[in-house]
Amino acid sequence: MDLSQEIGANIRKYRKAINMTTTELGTLSGTSQSTISQIEKGRSTNIETLIHICTALKVTLPELLPAHVLFTGNDNADRKQLQGVLNELSDAEVKAVLTMLTTDIIPALKSITPLVKLIEGLDSEERDLLIKLFYSLTNKDF
Structure with a gap:
């Protein structure tokens, strides 16, 4: 070569x-x-x-x-x-x-992956409702 x-x-x-x-x-x-x-x-x-x-x-x-x-x-x-x-x-x-x-993120990734796949399957209206729910649970203004 x-x-x-x-x-x-x-x-x-x-x-x-x-x-x-x-x-x-x-x-x-x-x-x-x-x-x-x-x-x-x-x-x-x-x-x-x-x-x-x-x-x-x-x-x-x-x-x-x-x-x-x-x-x-x-x-x-x-x-x-x-x-x-x-x-x-x-x-x-x-x-x-x-x-x-320095953090073992594998358990967290394994537990969140099904949620991410579920969210990806939602239409935009369903995603907006889910976002509003998350914000209401954390008491943050939307």
């Missing part, structure tokens, strides 16, 4: 890790979907495009390069990518993420 193919494979790996489409990556990096697709298939590109792709994926340029090209030590690429995402969050969002990570 040549360098361009390895870089393309790494771009694809990072893109898929965050469930991003080639169209979304193209838009965020200022290129087209077809350009992203071609790069992922091994077409070479310029450094400026790679930097824009890195910014969109929240990774560094060294993380896109194959290990044999640039030694990055014991750095964990997933941790760096997560750090990039966290750096974009507000303090309140970081606190919410920490709360979610």
